[in-house]
Amino acid sequence: MRTLKELKERVRRFIDDVAIPLESLDIERDVDALDDIARTLRRQAREAGIYGPQLPREYGGLALPWLACAELFEESARSLLGPIALNCAPPDQPNALLLDLLASPAQRAQFLEPIARSEKRACFAMTEPAPGAGSDPSMLQTTARRKHGKWVLNGHKKFISGGIKADIAIVPARTEEGVTLFVFETATPGYRVVRDIPMVTGYQIGGHAEILLEDCELADDAVLGVVGKGLAHIQLRLEPARLSHCMRFIGRARRAMDIAQGYVNERVSFGARLAEQQQVQAMVADSHIDLHASRLLTLHCAALMDEGKSVKHHSSMAKVFVSEAVGRVADRAMQMCGALGISEDAAISAIWREMRPFRIYDGANEVHRSALARRILDRNISP
Structure with missing residues (x-):
């Protein structure tokens, strides 16, 4: 069995060498093209031994615990095609999880197996x-x-x-x-x-x-x-789905910041590199603080899920914080890169566009804040 470090390195190489070079405006909103490229990438991911970190072994997955998935989901999401390649992208990542929990034997054969094997969506x-x-x-x-x-x-x-x-x-x-x-x-x-x-x-x-x-x-x-019992069943899907979004969006924001840091280290303006400007330095520092805090919140939730505990409360906190933090990171990265940041010549603009809806996905942040506050006050939960 490969160690997590080895798997992470395999994913990193796959993302850098295979997935990122295939990103293109031509396929960004082309459903047929994305299906075609998904088939190709998933075949390559299987060959690389990194397919389906979260999926059961009987369907070709790695059956990893959530803490390990958190690291691989983040690494995969540095590419806009990465989670698709590993079949850990929504909606089928949480769909497969829900079916794994609830499906009858016949439903597993008819629905879960072809989803997990990438034969159906x-x-x-x-x-x-x-x-x-x-x-x-x-x-x-x-x-x-x-x-x-x-x-x-x-x-x-x-x-x-x-x-x-x-x-x-x-x-x-x-x-x-x-x-x-x-x-x-x-x-x-x-x-x-x-x-x-x-x-x-x-x-x-x-x-x-x-x-x-x-x-x-x-x-x-x-x-x-x-x-x-559908409302309770829906929560079985939503709680881990929120956390999986956090894992992936941290990877997206990290890619944006990597691009921005490379840019400000090279770009000279007003006689000095942008990296020497204090306002730029503040944006870099704040972004790393946001990403570190986001990662810790996410990993804490993942550890709770690995222990079989409910993460209804903690996943709501993570979803609210991470969705806003990664949005700030992407926005700063765009600002640091100026015209390049808002162009389609860099991936930052596509990442920035993806960040804004995360505050709405799987329950608007305002709804989560309200639910959190009611739960805290009703149970007198100490901070």
Whole structure:
């Protein structure tokens, strides 16, 4: 078994030598091109022995604990294509985790195995247009009603990451018993992708779909987990998903700062290198402080998950802090590089565009702050 240090070095070389050179504006928002390049990169990642750090061994993964995944996810995310290459990118990284926890043996064979092996893609279709579910899953409007021995789903989903040309859908819907999760093939009649919604970010496998469910009939074996327990099941996906985002975005911000540091060490202005200017030095120092604190918060949560403990509270704190900290780092890197930073000649602008939505992904930061404060005050939790 390779040591974590050896695996990290393999990932670093793969990112520098294979993934980063393939980044291109031509593929940034091209769903078909991203699928093609994902197949190529994942084959190469398998050959390099770094595929699927978080995936079970029976599906070709490394089955690493969260602390080890944190280091490899960060390293992979220095490239905009890195997490895609290792199949540790959303939405399928948390989709596979959820299926691993809840799927029946038949569902594992039909859905989890092809996702883990990169033979199929899945989307998690929760978000809805107003007044439907967003940061508050309890506002879910999509319904699933029993009719002639079938579940009949009707609803409208929007901003669904990975939804374009996904083969599998995991869909929360409201039933008489409560919110319930369903997993099924997207070829099912009544499931229709309306469009790919243009977003500020790029390099998203499967884009961001708007989806209609119109009398979509499903058998009982489409239920994922327990009928009526969907809200609890959703949290099984969301808590580690938040933390996985932190791991990846730390890597993104680190790449931006590496580029910026190289630039200010070379660029001369007003008779001195930018690196000699105190205002630039302050931005560098603040960015390293933000990244170090972000990494420690993330690793602490990862250690708790490895111990089998709930990270509902700590992952919310990490998500809020890290999403804002990496945004500050990317913004400083852009400022330090001037025109280069806002151009497409460097990766900083693409990284900067990705950072802003992180404050919305997996629950808006304002919602997390409110939930944290209520929990702290209700339980009188000491700092």
